[in-house]
Amino acid sequence: MLIDLIEILQKEEGTKKVQTKVEREKFLAAKFEYKITDSDVKFVFTNAGKKHINVKCTGNVIIEAPCFRCLEPVTFTINIDSTKDMDMNKTAEEKIADLDEENYLEGTVFDTEVFVFNEILVNLPMKVLCKEDCKGICNRCGANLNKGFCDCDTAVPDPRMSKILDVFNQFKEV
Ligand SMILES: [Zn+2]
Ligand SMILES: [Zn+2]
Structure with a gap:
C-alpha cells in the first residue's frame, strides 16, 4: 500500500x-x-x-x-x-x-x-525446522525419517550427521 x-x-x-x-x-x-x-x-x-x-x-x-x-x-x-x-x-x-x-x-x-x-x-529465523531434532529425509529414497525407518541399509538416522549436513547446506546457500 x-x-x-x-x-x-x-x-x-x-x-x-x-x-x-x-x-x-x-x-x-x-x-x-x-x-x-x-x-x-x-x-x-x-x-x-x-x-x-x-x-x-x-x-x-x-x-x-x-x-x-x-x-x-x-x-x-x-x-x-x-x-x-x-x-x-x-x-x-x-x-x-x-x-x-x-x-x-x-x-x-x-x-x-x-x-x-x-x-x-x-x-526470519536462520533455519526453519519442524523440531530441533528433526531427522531429515533418507538421501537415497527420500523417506521422512521422522516417520520411521526406510528400507535402505544406509539410512541409519544419525542426528549428528543431519546436523553436519545442515551446516554444510547452509554454507552452500550463502
Ligand atoms: Zn523436519
Ligand atoms: Zn531410504
Whole structure:
C-alpha cells in the first residue's frame, strides 16, 4: 500500500493510522519458498517536527515454509515491532547513501509493502525446522525419517550427521 505523507508533514500535529496486510503471497529465501499465509500490520505515522516523520509498525505475519531437513511444511509467526525516524529534508543523494530508508520511501510516498518485507527478512529465523531434532529425509529414497525407518541399509538416522549436513547446506546457500 502506498501512502503519501505530505498531509501529515503539512500539519503540525499530523498523524495517521493505517491497518494493512502484506500483499505478496510468497518469496524465496536461501532457495526455500516461504508462503505468507496471513498478516495483520498496523502503521502509525506522526509528524515529529522539522520535516521528520516517525513511523511505528507493529503486527504479525504468519509464514509457512518447508523444514530445512525434512521439507515438511512448518508454520510460524513473525512479530513486527519497529520504529523509525524518517528525515524528509534529505536530498536524493543523501537518501541513496542511506539504503534502508531509500527503499520504502520515495519522495513523500511511503510503501508499506517494502517496509514490512524488510522487517520480515530481518526477523526470519536462520533455519526453519519442524523440531530441533528433526531427522531429515533418507538421501537415497527420500523417506521422512521422522516417520520411521526406510528400507535402505544406509539410512541409519544419525542426528549428528543431519546436523553436519545442515551446516554444510547452509554454507552452500550463502
Ligand atoms: Zn523436519
Ligand atoms: Zn531410504
